[in-house]
Each structure stands twice: as structure tokens, then as C-alpha cells.
Amino acid sequence: MRQRHAQVTASIDYYEERLAEQTTQLGRLNRNRDFMDEEEEAEEEPHQAPPLSEEDLRREEEEMRQLERKKRELEDRVHSMSRDISGLR
Numbered sequence: 301m302r303q304r305h306a307q308v309t310a311s312i313d314y315y316e317e318r319l320a321e322q323t324t325q326l327g328r329l330n331r332n333r334d335f336m337d338e339e340e341e342a343e344e345e346p347h348q349a350p351p352l353s354e355e356d357l358r359r360e361e362e363e364m365r366q367l368e369r370k371k372r373e374l375e376d377r378v379h380s381m382s383r384d385i386s387g388l389r
Contacts, residue, residue, distance in 0.1 A: 305385055 352360075
């Protein structure tokens with residue numbers, strides 16, 4: 301069990317590092333795209349996003365509830381795993 305804990309911890313560290321690298325890359329790409337978009341917007345007429353309908357708002361709210369529910373479930377699993385690991389020490 302301790303070996304598995306070490307593997308999972310190493311795996312988490314690895315993925316956190318990858319996430320940080322990808323976040324940095326995405327930031328660079330977004331800056332480049334934003335610069336390109338600004339040039340295009342200067343040439344085009346500004347346009348406004350269409351207003352959201354009641355159905356759009358309800359759909360967005362439902363998606364948020366689902367995401368929050370999933371987040372709570374994941375937090376519960378992590379907390380449970382932490383208790384299990386603490387119990388083995």
C-alpha cells in the first residue's frame with residue numbers, strides 16, 4: 301500500500317508539472333491569438349454576442365450544478381483516500 305501511495309504521489313507530481321507546462325504554453329498561444337484578434341478587430345466592425353435565452357441560462361445553470369456535484373464527489377474520494385492512507389501509517 302505504501303508503494304502504491306508513492307506511485308500515486310509521483311504520478312500526481314508528474315501531472316501537476318505537465319499541467320503547469322501546458323498552462324504556460326496555452327498562455328503564450330492565447331497572447332499570440334489575442335494579438336492577431338486585435339488586428340482583425342481593428343479591421344472589422346465590432347459585433348455583439350447574441351443575448352442568452354431563458355433556455356440557455358437554464359442549461360448553463362444545470363451544467364454548473366453537475367460540475368459542482370462532480371467536484372464534491374472527487375473531493376470526497378480524495379478525502380476518503382487520505383483517511384485510508386493515514387490509517388495505514
